[in-house]
Amino acid sequence: MIEAEWWEYDSVEEMADAVSGDVGFIIESAIDARDASLLALPGGKTPLPIFDKMIKAKLPWKKVTIVPTDERLVAVDHELSNARMLAQRFMRAGARVIPIGGENDDVDAAGNIADARLQDLPWPPDLVWLGMGADGHTASIFAGPDMQKALDAPNARRAVGVRPDPLPAEAPVPRVTLTRAALLSARTLIITIQGAEKKELLEQAIADGQSSRLPIGRLLAEAEQPIDIHWAP
Numbered sequence: 001m002i003e004a005e006w007w008e009y010d011s012v013e014e015m016a017d018a019v020s021g022d023v024g025f026i027i028e029s030a031i032d033a034r035d036a037s038l039l040a041l042p043g044g045k046t047p048l049p050i051f052d053k054m055i056k057a058k059l060p061w062k063k064v065t066i067v068p069t070d071e072r073l074v075a076v077d078h079e080l081s082n083a084r085m086l087a088q089r090f091m092r093a094g095a096r097v098i099p100i101g102g103e104n105d106d107v108d109a110a111g112n113i114a115d116a117r118l119q120d121l122p123w124p125p126d127l128v129w130l131g132m133g134a135d136g137h138t139a140s141i142f143a144g145p146d147m148q149k150a151l152d153a154p155n156a157r158r159a160v161g162v163r164p165d166p167l168p169a170e171a172p173v174p175r176v177t178l179t180r181a182a183l184l185s186a187r188t189l190i191i192t193i194q195g196a197e198k199k200e201l202l203e204q205a206i207a208d209g210q211s212s213r214l215p216i217g218r219l220l221a222e223a224e225q226p227i228d229i230h231w232a233p
C-alpha cells in the first residue's frame with residue numbers, strides 16, 4: 001500500500017515557497033543530527049523555480065552534498081547535463097555537487113562508474129526528490145529493455161546504466177539512474193509534478209501499484225516510507 005500525501009497549490013510560485021521550506025527543514029535537521037546532509041535531486045524543468053528559491057535561503061550549504069537522481073550521458077559541461085544544471089545553482093551557494101555521469105558510449109560501464117562514485121558517499125540520502133515524465137518515467141527509470149534492471153538491482157547497488165526505448169524527445173540520450181533500491185533508501189521521499197495530465201497519470205500509477213506498467217508506479221509500490229507529492233497546475 002503506497003502511503004502518499006498530496007499537496008496541491010494554486011501556482012508554481014506557491015509550490016516553490018512550500019517545497020523550498022520543506023527541503024530547508026530537511027537539510028537543517030540532517031545537519032543537526034549528523035553535521036552533514038546528502039540530497040539526491042532531479043533534473044527536468046519543474047524543480048527549477050524551487051531550486052532558485054532554495055539557494056536564496058540562508059542554509060549551511062557548505063555541509064550539503066548533492067547528487068543527481070539520474071544523469072544523461074553527455075559531457076559534464078553539456079546543456080543536457082543534470083550535474084551542470086545543479087552545479088550552476090548549488091555550487092554557487094556553497095554546496096558540493098558530485099557528477100555521476102559524463103560522455104560514455106558504454107552505458108553499462110557508465111552505470112558502474114556512477115555506482116562506484118555513489119558508494120563513496122555516506123548513505124542513505126536525507127532526501128530523494130523525484131520528478132515524473134509524461135510517459136511515467138522517474139529519475140531515469142524508463143519503460144524499455146533496462147527498466148527491470150533498474151527496478152530489480154540488489155539493495156547494495158546504487159546506480160545502473162540505462163537505454164530508454166524510445167529515447168525521450170527532451171533529452172534523447174542514454175542515461176545512468178539511481179536504482180529503485182537506492183532511491184527508496186532515502187530518509188525522505190518527495191515528488192514534484194505539474195499539470196493536470198501528470199496528476200491523473202500519477203494517481204493511476206499509485207492505484208495500480210505493483211501491477212502498474214509505468215516505472216513510477218513500480219518504483220513507489222515498494223516504498224516503505226510515506227511520500228509527499230507536491231503538485232501545481
Ligand SMILES: O=C(O)[C@H](O)[C@@H](O)[C@H](O)[C@H](O)COP(=O)(O)O
Pocket residue numbers: 042043044045046047069070071082130131132133134137138139140171
Ligand atoms: O530527465 C531527468 O533528468 C529527470 O530526472 C526526469 O526524471 C525528470 O524529473 C522528468 O522527466 C520530469 O521532467 P520535467 O520536470 O521537465 O517535466
